[in-house]
Amino acid sequence: MTPGNNHARLALVPGEPAGVGPELCVRLAQRPRDYSLTAFADARSLRAAAAALGLPLQLLPPGQPALGPGELALVEVTNAVAPEFGHPDPRNAQAVIAALLQAAQGCLDGTYDGVVTGPVHKAVINEGGIAYTGTTELLAQQAGSEVVMMLANDVVRVALVTTHLPLRAVADAISARALTHTLLTTHAALRHDFGIAEPVIAVLGLNPHAGEAGHLGREELDIIEPAIATLRAQGLRLVGPLPADTAFLPAKLRGFDAVVAMYHDQGLPVLKYSGFEHAVNLTLGLPYPRVAVDHGTALELAGQGVADASSLIAAADTCARIARIRRSASGTSSTSTISKGSPA
Structure with missing residues (x-):
């Protein structure tokens, strides 16, 4: 699929690799869409999720538009240990945080138009030795924004x-x-x-x-x-x-x-x-749109292929719409609006 003039470039972070986040990302990648997706993740966790779901997954180099069914561009962020579905490992906490910060930095640099984030496990991140209260606070500190x-x-x-x-x-x-x-x-x-x-x-x-x-x-x-x-x-x-x-x-x-x-x-x-x-979590006040799922890691569902991707789909669609509105306001793309009845 060829990107249109108004397509948004979204960074996508699965979150906790032992939870449902990687599966949700694979499901999102199957949908027709008018925005490209670049995952910041470990290729092993995404491929394991695709295998558990029985769905195709094509990982593309960063910068290549990933708009087709089953396509994700990938910026590799390697986990310390291979994740096991339903069993988070604190040794992977550093990779979870690194993926969030690298994706957000790409937005600050202008490489991406917005970031979509999956569910993380706060307790596991803290057990991994990282003081963490939430992604909202993490990204606000990185950007120097009050959100x-x-x-x-x-x-x-x-x-x-x-x-x-x-x-x-x-x-x-x-x-x-x-x-x-x-x-x-x-x-x-x-x-x-x-x-x-x-x-x-x-x-x-x-x-x-x-x-x-x-x-x-x-x-x-x-x-x-x-x-x-x-x-x-x-x-x-x-x-x-x-x-x-x-x-x-x-x-x-x-x-x-x-x-x-x-x-x-x-x-x-x-x-x-x-x-x-269909609820989404938005961080207002950042220099770029950030939209997240409004649910947890659902460890008990991980690897079973039954997790509902509706919130992640709504988050990505919402992030793309906001990105287009921001670009329109700056004179770089065509106009879009979000009605009162939509998630954003």
Whole structure:
């Protein structure tokens, strides 16, 4: 297949080699697509996954457009030991991190237009001697960017003010600066990456009933409401602070382009319940689009050929669309937009 003028060049990282990530990448490679894929991985793990699935896989040299069924370009990142399905080895942690950083560096250098990442195993990476809290934080540090985590499916987009914090620490982390950064970053992404000219963002309160006029906590009165008022004066269309227990009612969601939640488990359980298989994880604020699956390594399914590739497919499709929008905005390709009903 010959690449079109507007095809996106995506870096693809399978993640934990003993999990389902390599299988999902092989399944993704079978689909017709208008973007090329370059995997940053160990060829052995990809070939083992293809054999387990009984699917064809052609590994091409880096830089060769991989758009045809079963084609992946490959940048070899060799594991320390050959992975065994379902049994992660901490000795491979370094290769997992190296693949992520090399793929992201390729985006920073302009070789690739975006990166798509599969599931990693945080505990195994830490057991391998690498201090690791998440890929969002890893890529933000590499790029020198202050980022926002957003998860999205075709029902709702949820951005987070705080991410991987103990619940006890969340209230102290809710500041005017953190909330303002999250709202501005989300607003900019909705406009420039997702093609929404005047996005409407719902802002959740921190406390039950959004603090109930200060009787259940003062964060809404002292921090959230003033930050919202300041940004409204700058032209942002913000609704809230809203009680989290009713903000996700379908009739209300239809009026919002995104929801900003104060902490991880305030907004994400609703999103995952509404469409886990097609949800994706986006890192807003990077110089390039990064989209990940919204599920774990599924070690118990690895090598059985039954893992659902829907989230990785949605992640790659979303990343390619955002990449085209960014290139269009810079005048290098034709126009594309993402509707409110799509995962991105």
